[in-house]
Amino acid sequence: MASCLLAGKRLVRALGPGGELEPEQLPRKLRAELEAALGKKHKDGDLSSGSARLVSFRLIRELHQYLRERGSTLYLHELLEGSEIYLPEVVKPPRDSRHGGTLSDLGKQVRSVKALVITIFNFIVTVAAAFVCTYLGSQYIFTEMASRVLAALIVASVVGLAELYVMVRAMEGELGEL
Known part of the structure; x- marks a missing residue:
């Protein structure tokens, strides 16, 4: 289940020095959490650039709430331009090789039909x-x-x-x- 997004260039630029979020004077805690999240590299090998950064939906919600309360003209959908929802790869458990249609399975089915x-x-x-x-x-x-x-x-x-x-x-x- 998705709980993060891969931050796009626009969000990274907006949070950087001279970016669009600088005049908004974000709270220190929110700014620190966003910078920490954007500083982390994505660990999967499927991204060739290595510059993808994961930001949790919680942080995005907090940023959206702060911008809304301030009445900012900077909109969240503009900041998230180029970002993508991060869907982690689902690890499938290995198949159990004992269930290959043995006689014990036949016995269970016969008992079920008999009942x-x-x-x-x-x-x-x-x-x-x-x-x-x-x-x-x-x-x-x-x-x-x-x-x-x-x-x-x-x-x-x-x-x-x-x-x-x-x-x-x-x-x-x-x-x-x-």
Whole structure:
């Protein structure tokens, strides 16, 4: 993530003797930090000139705030002309050579599929059993077939939704442990 910028020639000149920032009378602390940052050379070998200097965004914000408070006619975008955002190179970790598709990986996948099949089978059996039990049990309450089927569908739907809720919570818990 970017947290610095490569200062351009304009910013270096403005901070130097006789530069545009000299009449602004920057606070000593801010001037010292800017000069120290501009005095540091960039350590990566990707820059051939070697004159690139890193300035943190914090210092740029402080400079901008100071210029804004003073009502300066010198604008930050003018000072940053020619500067670039510094993006450090991301170091990728080396790949682990043990994960080449061994039989233990196959075993994990088979166990995962087996657990999924059992869960789906359990869901179907539970909903079907709720339907059958309600259909058979409702014969003592309702005499019409339509009423019995409707009651059985309602109960099976409620049981199915409850079962789905429990499955989602269980899967959420398993994913949280990863």
